[in-house]
Amino acid sequence: MIKRIKVGMASCGIAAGAGEVLELLQEMAGDNKVVEVGCIGHCYAEPLVEVETDSGDYIFEKVQPKEEDLQKIIDLDEFSRFQPHSPRVDKERQLITSLAGKIVPTSLEEYRANKGYEGLKKALEMEPDAIVDEVKTSKLRGRGGGGFPTGLKWSFLAAKDSEQKVLICNADEGDPGAFMDRTLMESLPHQVLEGMLIGAKATGARQLFIYCRAEYPLAVKNLNIAIEQIEKEGLNIIDGEPVKIMVKEGAGAFVCGEETALIHSLEGKRGTPRYRPPYPTDYGFHGYPSAINNVESFANIPLIVRDGGENFAATGTENSTGTKLFALAGDLEYSGLVEVPMGISIGEVVYDIGGAEPGSVKAVQIGGPSGGCIPAEHFDTPIDYDSLTSLGAIMGSGGLIVIGNNRCMVETARYFLEFTTRESCGKCTFCRIGTKRMLETLERITGGEGGPEDVELLADLGKKIIQGSLCGLGQTAPNPVLSTLKYFNNEYLAHVEEGHCAAMECKALVDVFIDRETCIECGQCIKNCPVDCISEDYVIDNEICTRCNSCIEVCPVDAIARVAKGGEVSVGN
Amino acid sequence: MSEIKLTIDGKQITAPRGKTILEVAKENGIEIPTMCHDDRISQTTSCFVCIVREGKNGNWMPSCSAEAQDGMEVDASSDLVRDMRKTALDLLLSEHSGDCEAPCTISCPAHARVEEYVRAGRDGDLRKTLEIAKERIPLPLSIGRVCPRFCEKDCRRNVLDNEGVAINDFKRISADLYYDEYMEERKELTGQKVAIIGSGPGGLATAYFLRLEGVASDIYEKLPEAGGMLRYGIPEYRLPKKVLDKELAHFEKMGGIKIYCNNELGKDIQLDKLKKEYDAVVVAVGSWKASGMRTEGEELARGGIDWLEELALNGWKGEDPGETIVVGGGNTAMDCVRSALRLTDEPVHCMYRRTEKEMPAEQIEIDEAREEGARFNFLTQPIKLRRENGKLVLECLRMELGEPDASGRRRPVPIEGSEFEVAADTVIAAIGQKTLAPKGLPTNKWGDVDVEEADCRAEGNVFAAGDCVSGPATVVEAVAGGRRTALGILAYLKGEECQLPRQINVSRGHWQSMSEDDLVYLFEPDKNKRVPLRLIPLEERTSTFKEVSYTFTEEEILEEGKRCIECSCTAKGDCKLKDFSETYGAHPETFGGEKGNNTYNSRHPHIIMDNGKCVKCGICVKVCSEVVNEYLLGFKNRGFKTKVETAFDTTLPEFCTDCGECIEACPVGALDWKKKKDE
Ligand SMILES: Cc1cc2nc3c(=O)[nH]c(=O)nc-3n(C[C@H](O)[C@H](O)[C@H](O)COP(=O)(O)O)c2cc1C
Ligand code: SF4
Ligand code: SF4
Numbered sequence A: 001m002i003k004r005i006k007v008g009m010a011s012c013g014i015a016a017g018a019g020e021v022l023e024l025l026q027e028m029a030g031d032n033k034v035v036e037v038g039c040i041g042h043c044y045a046e047p048l049v050e051v052e053t054d055s056g057d058y059i060f061e062k063v064q065p066k067e068e069d070l071q072k073i074i075d076l077d078e079f080s081r082f083q084p085h086s087p088r089v090d091k092e093r094q095l096i097t098s099l100a101g102k103i104v105p106t107s108l109e110e111y112r113a114n115k116g117y118e119g120l121k122k123a124l125e126m127e128p129d130a131i132v133d134e135v136k137t138s139k140l141r142g143r144g145g146g147g148f149p150t151g152l153k154w155s156f157l158a159a160k161d162s163e164q165k166v167l168i169c170n171a172d173e174g175d176p177g178a179f180m181d182r183t184l185m186e187s188l189p190h191q192v193l194e195g196m197l198i199g200a201k202a203t204g205a206r207q208l209f210i211y212c213r214a215e216y217p218l219a220v221k222n223l224n225i226a227i228e229q230i231e232k233e234g235l236n237i238i239d240g241e242p243v244k245i246m247v248k249e250g251a252g253a254f255v256c257g258e259e260t261a262l263i264h265s266l267e268g269k270r271g272t273p274r275y276r277p278p279y280p281t282d283y284g285f286h287g288y289p290s291a292i293n294n295v296e297s298f299a300n301i302p303l304i305v306r307d308g309g310e311n312f313a314a315t316g317t318e319n320s321t322g323t324k325l326f327a328l329a330g331d332l333e334y335s336g337l338v339e340v341p342m343g344i345s346i347g348e349v350v351y352d353i354g355g356a357e358p359g360s361v362k363a364v365q366i367g368g369p370s371g372g373c374i375p376a377e378h379f380d381t382p383i384d385y386d387s388l389t390s391l392g393a394i395m396g397s398g399g400l401i402v403i404g405n406n407r408c409m410v411e412t413a414r415y416f417l418e419f420t421t422r423e424s425c426g427k428c429t430f431c432r433i434g435t436k437r438m439l440e441t442l443e444r445i446t447g448g449e450g451g452p453e454d455v456e457l458l459a460d461l462g463k464k465i466i467q468g469s470l471c472g473l474g475q476t477a478p479n480p481v482l483s484t485l486k487y488f489n490n491e492y493l494a495h496v497e498e499g500h501c502a503a504m505e506c507k508a509l510v511d512v513f514i515d516r517e518t519c520i521e522c523g524q525c526i527k528n529c530p531v532d533c534i535s536e537d538y539v540i541d542n543e544i545c546t547r548c549n550s551c552i553e554v555c556p557v558d559a560i561a562r563v564a565k566g567g568e569v570s571v572g573n
Numbered sequence B: 001m002s003e004i005k006l007t008i009d010g011k012q013i014t015a016p017r018g019k020t021i022l023e024v025a026k027e028n029g030i031e032i033p034t035m036c037h038d039d040r041i042s043q044t045t046s047c048f049v050c051i052v053r054e055g056k057n058g059n060w061m062p063s064c065s066a067e068a069q070d071g072m073e074v075d076a077s078s079d080l081v082r083d084m085r086k087t088a089l090d091l092l093l094s095e096h097s098g099d100c101e102a103p104c105t106i107s108c109p110a111h112a113r114v115e116e117y118v119r120a121g122r123d124g125d126l127r128k129t130l131e132i133a134k135e136r137i138p139l140p141l142s143i144g145r146v147c148p149r150f151c152e153k154d155c156r157r158n159v160l161d162n163e164g165v166a167i168n169d170f171k172r173i174s175a176d177l178y179y180d181e182y183m184e185e186r187k188e189l190t191g192q193k194v195a196i197i198g199s200g201p202g203g204l205a206t207a208y209f210l211r212l213e214g215v216a217s218d219i220y221e222k223l224p225e226a227g228g229m230l231r232y233g234i235p236e237y238r239l240p241k242k243v244l245d246k247e248l249a250h251f252e253k254m255g256g257i258k259i260y261c262n263n264e265l266g267k268d269i270q271l272d273k274l275k276k277e278y279d280a281v282v283v284a285v286g287s288w289k290a291s292g293m294r295t296e297g298e299e300l301a302r303g304g305i306d307w308l309e310e311l312a313l314n315g316w317k318g319e320d321p322g323e324t325i326v327v328g329g330g331n332t333a334m335d336c337v338r339s340a341l342r343l344t345d346e347p348v349h350c351m352y353r354r355t356e357k358e359m360p361a362e363q364i365e366i367d368e369a370r371e372e373g374a375r376f377n378f379l380t381q382p383i384k385l386r387r388e389n390g391k392l393v394l395e396c397l398r399m400e401l402g403e404p405d406a407s408g409r410r411r412p413v414p415i416e417g418s419e420f421e422v423a424a425d426t427v428i429a430a431i432g433q434k435t436l437a438p439k440g441l442p443t444n445k446w447g448d449v450d451v452e453e454a455d456c457r458a459e460g461n462v463f464a465a466g467d468c469v470s471g472p473a474t475v476v477e478a479v480a481g482g483r484r485t486a487l488g489i490l491a492y493l494k495g496e497e498c499q500l501p502r503q504i505n506v507s508r509g510h511w512q513s514m515s516e517d518d519l520v521y522l523f524e525p526d527k528n529k530r531v532p533l534r535l536i537p538l539e540e541r542t543s544t545f546k547e548v549s550y551t552f553t554e555e556e557i558l559e560e561g562k563r564c565i566e567c568s569c570t571a572k573g574d575c576k577l578k579d580f581s582e583t584y585g586a587h588p589e590t591f592g593g594e595k596g597n598n599t600y601n602s603r604h605p606h607i608i609m610d611n612g613k614c615v616k617c618g619i620c621v622k623v624c625s626e627v628v629n630e631y632l633l634g635f636k637n638r639g640f641k642t643k644v645e646t647a648f649d650t651t652l653p654e655f656c657t658d659c660g661e662c663i664e665a666c667p668v669g670a671l672d673w674k675k676k677k678d679e
């Protein structure tokens, strides 16, 4: 018998059309209860519908809002069944996301029924120092990018003697393509709140903020519902006093995730960083000692307190314990959110979990625009803070983009730098102007106008921007460029010396060419060209062509391709 | 422990805990440049010009914000650190748009402070105009008349109505009015003495700038009277010799400058002997050898410069030359054409192998010559000259313009079978001149005296100046060269190396590439057209050598002055960006690329906010909020588009003039008083 029907209604599901599925299901389900749940991480398979029954659970993938399909689901037909591919199941270790997509996010009962708030209960009976020690024992390192030991940070705040202390959850998540924190807040808001309340008890902070990216309305909504629930239940009472947790929506800038900028923004000032020290634990929100931790860091805390720090540290490596969430994207089969034990190799994530074809990948970019690329030959490197740093990348907050062989690394670097250049707060010289000049230089190179001196300029200026910038944004912005320069120098040289882009990505360095031998003269390309640059006898005027790829995509016989500009073109045979 | 020990640049320092590296450095006499630091406000840490490096761990830190720690080994001045600062400044300059100096000042070969002397004239203080002009131009009476006006060609006013400000006329009137009474400050004579060979602009200027520093000179002139080209090359109608006499008299009045005429080098005086008798010798013999036509019969033509010299020696009286052909398109050719027109009623022709557009002569000279009746034969090349029946017959070829040559001008090529002949009584070849360098001095491939770039020294204690170094050029260029030579000599006399201070100039660009929107006005500019130069009646211009033009009246000058849009930066005298860039070798062109936000706001009657010059240091914002307790300024936008803006993008309130704290604190010229300070 059906117990209930769960529809994955996190942002990823909604984007795939889960809203309509939900509506239709609610109409059709009769007495069966239809509920909204979060994300189970297999975003490539959304919309996902799970039917809980007495005899087990059935998951259906890529569900369309069609009556006949949904009827099959209700009837538990053999239809569009979701089967997570086996390597992923073996490699993944769902500790903090074990409940994601399984429970109704805004149901305090369901969370509690699954050991929710047991950590907090335990913590409330502990001495603050003991909690801090437990977190230290777990060796948890901050998941927001820097990897600073959370227990240590808390011990600084705990040691402060101040009328007011502040604990802030950093939910600004500005990396393009990253959605670990969003998923946690949407799918498990209570787990994040539990972590924060434990932190409040441990550090003595009584003012709690969640600084959430404004583009995350569902996260804000779920968090606020959850806060209301715990306030009603009195779960927020620490040492006899109710603790206020406030959700603040961010100012929409990447740099506001930097802790001092975040504090400025919370204070209602312009969100620009300042020089540290003093660190926020010495001088934070309105001058009060403040600790800032990432969403995922907080989500780990309930488990640490509940099951013990030592138990937590058993997962992962010596210096990087526990698990890490990654948002997988790029040139791979299965994109989505994964939780893997620290120490897993890059290759396992890319090939086994992501399902990328071995040999089809040349690099991964870890850590988003602040991170670096790691070439395929280093894919046996374990994912832990120190190994990644030694390769010129960073753990970052969890963006992991797979770069296929068909990508140009210069263009990839340009893409990331474009983001950071735009997101620089504009305060300091090297970051504001330096990144702009690097971007212009990369544009020269991808535009076919670069010279060898431009490659040198990138290396020199990149190094100086790292050394001469105030905050982490500037200090990491050149990483994508410097790491591609290090591992894919040949691609840069091919651009500047031969005007050649092997990946055929740089528009200025390619022509689009119709192979008349293969062409069947169907006229599709001519019809679809937005700039009318294909002649009646199927010759492309490359002076006019914008390299939009429309013709390549519509050609039914694959007779059209990008070719190296000015190069010899062989026709036929 | 409340004291810490550290080193800065190797110096052992003990300091109280809790100070920034910058403070500790300052207290110990170590200077670190800062742009965004101001003692009165919390750190902004934005410029990174104050960057230093910790020697042990290699970490870089902004010294204004980083606290000095026990055991630090701070490197505040190594090449590595200097290079970082240079890059920070290079980046700031690459974003920057402004004009440190006005384009007129930059394009003046002598770099006279043009904008300033025009302003003085506009303000009715022509004596001050003269004073400023004379800082760089010791011959204002002459140059005020004969200068080709480099400054006016680059004048930004051209953007508005295609005519620059009549700058040179400011010089001319100021000198006409005050030359006699104005005497510059001169240092006491030191007893050192220099021999100068040649009393033209180059020699005179050298003597002048030496004298200002207390060094005397004896000038030797081979011709009967002093002035060189001014007297014997430039015709009376452009520069009356009475005016020149007045100019020269001043040199004698300065005390310590003596001119000895009729002393020819190699005959009456010897270089070797002068070298021994004087502390230094300056060769300023000019460029006097007329080039021939390089055709058969060229000896039948007069050399242009020789012909003018003969006229000059004759008091600008001479035989009627009859029908005259002047070959050449430069200023000397125009001088010959116009002088001939004054001596004859017969036709006077100018023959030039390219077109009017390519003529090197000044357009105004061409125009005035045409008014006076000159006939121009363009695209014509003489190939042979012969005498026939008492007349000169010039065989010529017609030309057409081909591809541009090395000079960028289109090369004339002969049209086949286009030979023709013309007859005349006089043919004057004003093709060009060459230097006849005194024997024993090093020369370059053009035959000019070869000197060291740094100090204009030819060899031993012999220096050179003027046309004999540069080849035939203009009076103002010779004067500029004379100053450089004087500086070289002064350094030499002190036993020092001659090092001119490094200077940078940020520029918004040449007016030809600008539109009205690119101009930044302190005040709404005057709409009037350029005041025309008044000339004597045409009959007099074709029959006498009377001076062609009148000096502007004082009313005219006041009127014309209003056309100046005051391009230079209000902060050029105290700009940290310029200062440090000069110190650290930063340059506006190191990085190209897009300029930053360059909107501006000059709605306030006394204050201008020019975002193009803002370095985003943040001082003004914090001074206003933290010191003055107003909140009138703030940052807007992000990244490269960041800019300082007034609240609600209005103009600053009128009461801001009472305070002006942000203006005084702005390290550059982004926030400034509109009224320029007098230096
Ligand atoms: C430009 C920039 C953006 C950042 N964005 C985020 C963010 O979105 N979320 C986050 O948790 N940390 C972000 N950080 C890191 C924070 O400054 C801070 O280190 C982190 O929130 C600390 O939490 P943790 O110790 O739990 O990692 C950012 C840092 C920089 C320099
Ligand atoms: S490094 Fe960039 S983002 Fe950070 S303070 Fe400087 S300008 Fe702003
Ligand atoms: S602000 Fe400084 S650098 Fe900029 S134009 Fe003015 S003087 Fe030059």
Ligand code: SF4
Residues within 6 Å of the ligand: B613, B614, B615, B616, B617, B618, B619, B620, B621, B644, B662, B665, B666, B667, B668, B670, B671
């Ligand atoms: S206008 Fe303000 S921010 Fe800009 S340079 Fe001047 S003081 Fe600095």
Ligand code: FES
Residues within 6 Å of the ligand: B033, B034, B035, B036, B037, B044, B045, B046, B047, B048, B049, B050, B051, B062, B063, B064, B065
């Ligand atoms: S950063 Fe130190 S003075 Fe600007």
